[in-house]
Structure formats: structure tokens, C-alpha cells
Amino acid sequence: MEQQGNGASSFTSAVSLNKLGVSSIPRRYVLPPSQRPSPHLPISTTLPIIDLSTLRDQSLVSRSTINEIRIACKEIGCFQVINHGIDQSVMDEALEVSTQFFNLPSAEKMRLFSEDVHKPYRIGFTCGLQIRQTTVTYMKKSMEGRKHLPCPEPGLTLGIHPHSDYGSITVLLQTRSGLEIKDKNNNWMSVPFVEGALVVQLGDQMEVMSNGQYKSVIHRATVNGDEKRFSIVSLHSFAMDRKTGPAVELVDDQHPKSYKEFCFREFLDFISCNDITKGRFVDTLKLNRP
């Protein structure tokens, strides 16, 4: 267990330390205090939970719902939606399929193992660790299933380091709380688990396209001491080589172009060659930085 090894050997031993009766995590996975999750972070009561039912009936389309979405995009880059039109049975089935996948024997899952982030289908480790991060599977190019295993010292480490997503919009289904986002004052906020809700997060493409008016939300996932947590993450993005830049309508004398154009391939190249805990790709695109 002590050997981190490469991703592949980590994967074969990707079992819960709790299950093995191990009461501490290897020291190299312990984060410096400033990067650890806050032990008593309250579950947010201010992250908007937006009811989308009015948007489906043209006669009821509510300006206030649209406004709520706009404010959430500008201030936080994240909100939850309810009455979104995706049947609970569909979400349950997705979680069931994900559970079945993670229950497969390791050898079978290993056939999909790759550290090459350019591969459309692969299983790997975001942080390369068997404790704080379990497995990621790309079920299709833009879909991830994640399983965060119980961790004996959840206060010392993270399931996923702080990052923002590369795409335009991420839609996330979670089975319990554990996702944390940075609020408009740059403080961590825990996203509450709301039965049947989907979490919507804006990604880097949206921040760039809006010329910085909308925020690509910084988020991370914590692990907890006794229960596993599943998330199904659907990342919506433009095609591999399609360039994205600020919309011309949003650029003028008062709002100069603030980002360089980029494409998904450049993002993948960035995360292959850089330590993503040290800086975000979207920040490298910023123009006119002081």
C-alpha cells in the first residue's frame, strides 16, 4: 500500500484503506494545512437551487429564473437545478451502471487503464493515488464516473485538487455532499446534496467566450471517513481542434478582449505537461494581465 507506483500499480490496490483496517494515510498524501479541506465547512445555504420547470413551458417562461441563472453565472459560475426534465429513473440507472463498472474485477478495469489524457476512453487516477482519489472512467468522451472511497484521514487530503473544468458546462450528479466550490469572496463553500438535483458548473470555455463576464468555477472534491461517494460528471465541450475565443459582441473599448483563443487539444496538452495543482489553464489565456 505504501508504494504509490505508477497509476497502474495504484489501481490494482485501489481499495479502501478503511476496509483494510488501516487508520492513517501514507504521509506523502498529506496536504499542507493551507490546502486541506476545512473540517467544519458548513453546507451552503446560498448556492442557488433553480427550478427549471418554468423554462419548459413557453407561456410560463420566467424572467426571474433566467435572471437567477445569469446572476449565478456571473457571481459564482455554479448553481443547482431541480425539475430539469431528466427522469429520476435515468439518473438512478446511470449511477447503477457506474456502480457495476466500479465493482468489476480490477483486471478487467485495468484493460482500460491509461495515463494518456488524450484518449477518449480510459480509466485512470486524477491524483494518481489509491486513497484520496479512486478511479475515473471516461464512459464517453465527455462523461466521467467517479468513485471516492472512504478515507481514514479525510481531513488531511482531498479526492480531487482544486481546478476548473475545461469545457463550457459541466452537469454533475452526486450521491452525497463532498463537492466544494469557491464562492464570490474566494471562500470554499460545500455544495449541498439535494435529492434529484443536478449541479451545473461553468467551465473555462464559458469564461473565455463571455470575455470574463461569467466565471469558470474553481472546485474540489473532499473524501469522507465512512462512506463512498459517486459522482457522474458530464462535461460539455467543443470539438478537439475548434478554437474558442471571446464573443465579438462582448468586446469593445470598455471591455477589451481579455483572453486568447484556445482549443480542447491545447488544454489536454497543458494538463499532460504541467502540475495542475500549481495553476489553471484558463489563467494562462488571460491577456493584459498586470
Ligand SMILES: O=C(O)CCC(=O)C(=O)O
Ligand atoms: O467528484 C466530484 O464531485 C467532482 C468531479 C470533478 O470536479 C471533475 O470530474 O471535474
Ligand SMILES: [Fe+2]
Ligand atoms: Fe471538475
